[in-house]
Amino acid sequence: xxxxxxxxxxxxxxxxxxxxxxxxxxxxxxxxxxxxxxxxxxxxxxxxxxxxxxxxxxxxxxxxxxxxxxxxxxxxxxxxxxxxxxxxxxxxxxxxxxxxxxxxxxxxxxxxxxxxxxxxxxxxxxxxxxxxxxxxxxxxxxxxxxxxxxxxxxxxxxxxxxxxxxxxxxxxxxxxxxxxxxxxxxxxxxxxxxxxxxxxxxxxxxxxxxxxxxxxxxxxxxxxxxxxxxxxxxxxxxxxxxxxxxxxxxxxxxxxxxxxxxxxxxxxxxxxxxxxxxxxxxxxxxxxxxxxxxxxxxxxxxxxxxxxxxxxxxxxxxxxxxxxxxxxxxxxxxxxxxxxxxxxxxx
Ligand code: TTP
Ligand code: MG
Numbered sequence: 001x002x003x004x005x006x007x008x009x010x011x012x013x014x015x016x017x018x019x020x021x022x023x024x025x026x027x028x029x030x031x032x033x034x035x036x037x038x039x040x041x042x043x044x045x046x047x048x049x050x051x052x053x054x055x056x057x058x059x060x061x062x063x064x065x066x067x068x069x070x071x072x073x074x075x076x077x078x079x080x081x082x083x084x085x086x087x088x089x090x091x092x093x094x095x096x097x098x099x100x101x102x103x104x105x106x107x108x109x110x111x112x113x114x115x116x117x118x119x120x121x122x123x124x125x126x127x128x129x130x131x132x133x134x135x136x137x138x139x140x141x142x143x144x145x146x147x148x149x150x151x152x153x154x155x156x157x158x159x160x161x162x163x164x165x166x167x168x169x170x171x172x173x174x175x176x177x178x179x180x181x182x183x184x185x186x187x188x189x190x191x192x193x194x195x196x197x198x199x200x201x202x203x204x205x206x207x208x209x210x211x212x213x214x215x216x217x218x219x220x221x222x223x224x225x226x227x228x229x230x231x232x233x234x235x236x237x238x239x240x241x242x243x244x245x246x247x248x249x250x251x252x253x254x255x256x257x258x259x260x261x262x263x264x265x266x267x268x269x270x271x272x273x274x275x276x277x278x279x280x281x282x283x284x285x286x287x288x289x290x291x292x293x294x295x296x297x298x299x300x301x302x303x304x305x306x307x308x309x310x311x312x313x314x315x316x317x318x319x320x321x322x323x324x325x326x327x328x329x330x331x332x333x334x335x336x337x338x339x340x341x342x343x344x345x346x347x
Pocket of ligand 1: 007008009010011012013043044045046057058104105106167168
């Protein structure tokens with residue numbers, strides 16, 4: 001499996017620039033109202049023209065105003081950006097069934113090597129993935145008039161760093177044989193889990209690049225940063241086993257019933273809940289879904305809705321029934337009940 005990472009360039013600002021031709025090539029800041037420098041919000045994003053003045057995401061808008069008062073300051077039109085995002089994800093879906101949405105403008109796509117080689121008549125899956133990446137970038141540009149940056153690598157770590165490598169409008173492919181050269185001079189900050197705090201600690205040891213980081217043993221990193229440190233050891237060597245987490249991955253399985261008429265007889269409610277539990281467990285087993293938490297939902301006749309959950313103990317149906325009863329009893333004997341639901345949730 002190869003991984004492709006794609007991130008749109010200056011996303012919110014690029015959409016505004018596209019939709020307001022008079023803004024073309026001008027510095028644009030999307031975010032809170034600067035109110036002549038008295039505004040209290042922050043910058044959502046700035047286009048690359050505005051970034052030349054030092055403006056960046058999450059900066060106070062007042063500071064952005066001081067850095068470049070002549071920039072065009074625009075409000076956030078999130079509905080519009082979400083629509084564009086949907087269109088872009090529809091393009092991804094044409095090319096991969098394994099998609100992890102990271103944010104509104106960023107995703108990982110899993111690509112099967114065999115399929116890549118076959119589709120693009122190449123022996124090297126990386127060559128094939130490069131053609132596909134360019135194709136996806138072109139499709140986005142043709143449909144949305146927006147540029148994106150793309151990285152391809154053997155795992156999420158390398159795909160992500162690669163897509164950042166030649167931003168904006170970049171395309172970088174890192175083959176396994178190129179990993180060490182590619183990572184060598186990158187700042188430690190480019191590794192996931194390393195933020196400014198960790199960067200500072202490492203800088204005190206004179207460790208600034210990934211090449212420097214490789215000098216520390218796994219034990220040393222572990223003693224400095226705990227379990228995370230061990231991860232840094234592998235990341236520094238381009239090793240990353242994190243799977244693609246598709247958004248439609250099941251997080252819970254539940255069933256509910258609305259009674260024909262509002263019920264106050266505990267026996268009926270409990271038996272209905274057991275019946276639902278049976279169905280939920282059957283489905284969980286069928287889907288090989290492992291869970292650690294059981295949840296009960298009750299809606300009273302007046303639509304007041306309550307949920308409660310607990311970590312399940314035991315493994316048999318009787319164990320689960322006991323847990324369910326414990327949860328359900330809190331809600332009985334109060335008001336008439338309209339709906340009861342049972343749900344199991346991933347750990
Ligand atoms: P990013 O992909 O981080 O930034 P970007 O697309 O604007 O620029 P780049 O070319 O560096 O990728 O975030 C995507 C969008 O998410 C961004 O356009 C605006 C929004 N956003 C915020 O609202 N606040 C933030 O702090 C960040 C980082 C992003
Ligand atoms: Mg982006």
